[in-house]
Amino acid sequence: MADVTPALRPRPQRLWRIVSEPLIRQNPVTVQILGICSALAVTTQLATALTMAAALTAVVVMAAGIISLIRHHIPNSIRLIVQIVIIAALVGVIDQLLRAFLPDISRRLSVFVSLITTNCIVMGHTESFARRNPPLPAMADALGSGLGYSLVLVTIGALRELFGSGTLMGQPVLPTVEQGGWFEPLSLMLLAPSAFFMLGLLVWAVRSWRPEQAEPLDFAPPLRAEEVLR
Amino acid sequence: MNDLGALFMRAALAENMPLTFFLGLCTFLALSRRPGTALGLGVAMIVVLGVATPLNHIVYRALLAPGAWAWAGLREVDLSYLSLLVFIGIIAALVQLLEMLMDRFMPGLHAAFGVFLPLLAIQCAIIAGSLFMVERRYNLAESAVFGLGAGAGFALAVVMLAAIRTRLAYADLPAGLRGLGMTFILAGLMSLGFSAFAQLVVLS
Numbered sequence: 001m002a003d004v005t006p007a008l009r010p011r012p013q014r015l016w017r018i019v020s021e022p023l024i025r026q027n028p029v030t031v032q033i034l035g036i037c038s039a040l041a042v043t044t045q046l047a048t049a050l051t052m053a054a055a056l057t058a059v060v061v062m063a064a065g066i067i068s069l070i071r072h073h074i075p076n077s078i079r080l081i082v083q084i085v086i087i088a089a090l091v092g093v094i095d096q097l098l099r100a101f102l103p104d105i106s107r108r109l110s111v112f113v114s115l116i117t118t119n120c121i122v123m124g125h126t127e128s129f130a131r132r133n134p135p136l137p138a139m140a141d142a143l144g145s146g147l148g149y150s151l152v153l154v155t156i157g158a159l160r161e162l163f164g165s166g167t168l169m170g171q172p173v174l175p176t177v178e179q180g181g182w183f184e185p186l187s188l189m190l191l192a193p194s195a196f197f198m199l200g201l202l203v204w205a206v207r208s209w210r211p212e213q214a215e216p217l218d219f220a221p222p223l224r225a226e227e228v229l230r
Numbered sequence: 231m232n233d234l235g236a237l238f239m240r241a242a243l244a245e246n247m248p249l250t251f252f253l254g255l256c257t258f259l260a261l262s263r264r265p266g267t268a269l270g271l272g273v274a275m276i277v278v279l280g281v282a283t284p285l286n287h288i289v290y291r292a293l294l295a296p297g298a299w300a301w302a303g304l305r306e307v308d309l310s311y312l313s314l315l316v317f318i319g320i321i322a323a324l325v326q327l328l329e330m331l332m333d334r335f336m337p338g339l340h341a342a343f344g345v346f347l348p349l350l351a352i353q354c355a356i357i358a359g360s361l362f363m364v365e366r367r368y369n370l371a372e373s374a375v376f377g378l379g380a381g382a383g384f385a386l387a388v389v390m391l392a393a394i395r396t397r398l399a400y401a402d403l404p405a406g407l408r409g410l411g412m413t414f415i416l417a418g419l420m421s422l423g424f425s426a427f428a429q430l431v432v433l434s
Contacts, residue, residue: 033259033410037354040252081322084352088315096311111361114314118354120256191425192250196418200411207406215409 018140022148024210028121029152030203031213035121038112039153040195046169049157050150051105055094055113057146060122063087064130064142071131083126084117091117121145156198164189234375241379243427247355248387249420254355258388259413268392272385276378277328278350279359282321283377286360287370289320310364317360322351355384387424391416 028034035056042052066086067074074082095113098106106113116122125145130138161167166174166183175181188194207213245251248258254275261271292298294316296308329347332340350356359380363373394416403412 030410033256036255036259037252040255084318084322085315088318092311092314095314111358111365114361115253115354115358117314117318118352118357120352123352192252193418193421193425195252196414196421200407200414200418203411203414204404204406207411208404211405214405 015137015140018137019144019147022141022144023151024148024206027148027152027206028124028145029149029199030206032124034124035119035149036199038115038119039149039156040192040199041112042109043153043157043160043195043198044164044190045108046154046157046161048105048108049153051098051102052109052112053146053150053153055098056116056119056121057143057150059087059090059094059116060125060142060146061139062090063122063126064138065135066090067126068130068133068135068138071133074131079131080127083123083131087122087126088117121149152199152202156195156202159198160189160194164194234371237372238375238379238382239427239430241376242383242386243424243430245380246383246387246424246427247358247380248384249417249424251358253358254353254384257349257353258384258391259410259417262388262392262395262413265389265392265396268388269385272381272388274347274350275353275355275384275388276381278321278325278347279356279381279384280374280378281328282324282356283359283363283380284370284374285324286317286320287363287368287373289316290360290364313364314357314361317357318352321356321360325351355380387420390420394420 022028026032029036029039038052038056042048063083063086067083091114094116095106098109098113125138125142129141133141158168161169162173163186165185166172166176166181172179174183176183176185247253248255257271262268290310290313294309294313296310297305298309299305299307325347329340332347359377363376368376391413395413398412398416407415
C-alpha cells in the first residue's frame with residue numbers, strides 16, 4: 001500500500017516495484033497486521049491454505065480493478081457501501097465456484113471463504129489505493145498484497161501440515177510411527193494455539209532478519225544497574 | 231433452559247471467537263493495548279452480536295431460507311446464496327442505527343465506546359456469528375443466546391489480553407518480538423488455556 005500515487009503512465013519497473021514491495025518489506029500480515037483471521041484458521045493443511053490464498057488473491061485483484069475502473073463515478077459518501085457490495089458479490093462468485101469444482105476443500109474452509117469479504121486486506125486496498133489510481137497500478141498493488149498474504153499462508157500451512165501430520169498436500173513426507181517410520185506427529189500443531197505460536201515466531205524471524213521492522217518501545221525501560229553505577 | 235445455558239457457555243468459552251476460531255483478530259490485536267479501550271470494544275461486541283445474530287436469523291428465515299417464499303406459491307425459490315450480502319447490509323445498518331440511538335439517548339456511553347462501533351460493521355466475528363447461526367440451524371432463542379455468548383467470550387478474551395500486555399509493557403523483550411510477535415505468543419498461550427474449557431462444557 002504505497003502512499004505515493006505513481007505517475008499516470010505506469011512503467012514496467014514501477015509496476016514490478018509495486019508488486020514486489022508487499023512480499024516481505026510491507027507484508028500485509030506480518031507488518032501491517034491485516035487479514036490475520038483467515039491466515040490462521042485455514043493453515044492446518046497446505047491444500048486449504050493454497051486454495052484460500054488463491055481465492056483471496058483473485059478477489060483482491062478483481063475488486064481493485066473494478067473499483068479503480070469506476071472510481072470517478074462513486075460518490076464519496078457511499079463509497080464504503082459500494083466497495084463492500086462489489087467485494088461481497090465477487091466473494092459470492094468465488095464461493096460458488098469452489099463449491100462446484102472443489103467441494104471437498106470448500107467444505108473444509110467452511111465459513112472462511114465468505115469471510116474474505118471482511119478481510120481487511122481487500123478493504124484496505126480498495127480504500128487506500130484503488131479508488132485513487134488507474135486500473136493497472138491498482139491491480140498490481142492488489143496482486144502484490146495477495147502474494148504477500150499467500151506467502152505467509154503457504155509457509156505456515158506447510159510447516160503445520162509437515163509437523164502436525166507428516167504430510168505435504170496429503171502426500172506422506174516424514175514416515176510416521178504408525179506406518180513403521182520414526183516420526184511421531186505433533187498433534188498440537190493441528191490445534192488453534194500452535195497457529196498463534198507459528199505466526200508469532202514467523203514475525204520474530206522476519207523482524208530479526210530486517211530489524212527496521214521492529215516496533216519501538218512503548219515505555220522507556222528503567223535504567224539497568226550497571227548503567228546507574230557507571 | 232439448561233440447553234441455552236450450556237450454549238452460552240459453549241459460545242463464550244469453548245468456542246471462543248478470537249482464540250479458537252481466529253475471528254475478529256484484527257481488532258482483537260489492534261485494540262488490546264490498554265484495558266480501558268479493550269473493555270469498550272468488548273461491550274460494543276456484546277451489544278452488536280447480541281442484536282445482530284437474532285435479527286439476521288429473523289430475516290434469513292423470513293426471506294432467504296430455501297422454501298421461505300412457499301406462501302407466495304414460489305416453492306422452488308432459494309435465495310440463500312444472497313445471505314452474505316444481506317447479512318453485511320443488515321449489520322452495517324444496525325451499527326449505524328445503534329450509533330445514532332446511543333448518541334441521542336446515552337451520550338455518555340456513546341462517548342465511551344462509540345469510536346469502536348463503525349469498526350464493527352465489517353468485523354469478521356460478527357458476520358461469522360450470523361453465518362454459524364445458519365450453518366448450525368439455530369432457532370431464534372438459540373441464536374440470541376449464541377450471539378450474546380460469543381460477544382461475552384470476545385469481551386473476556388480481549389480484556390484479559392490487554393491486562394497481560396499492560397503487565398508486559400516494561401518487560402525487556404528481544405527487539406523483533408516486541409509488539410505484534412509477543413502478542414501472538416500471548417494469544418497462543420491464552421488459546422491453550424481456553425482449550426481446557428472444551429472438556430468443561432462436554433461434562434456439564
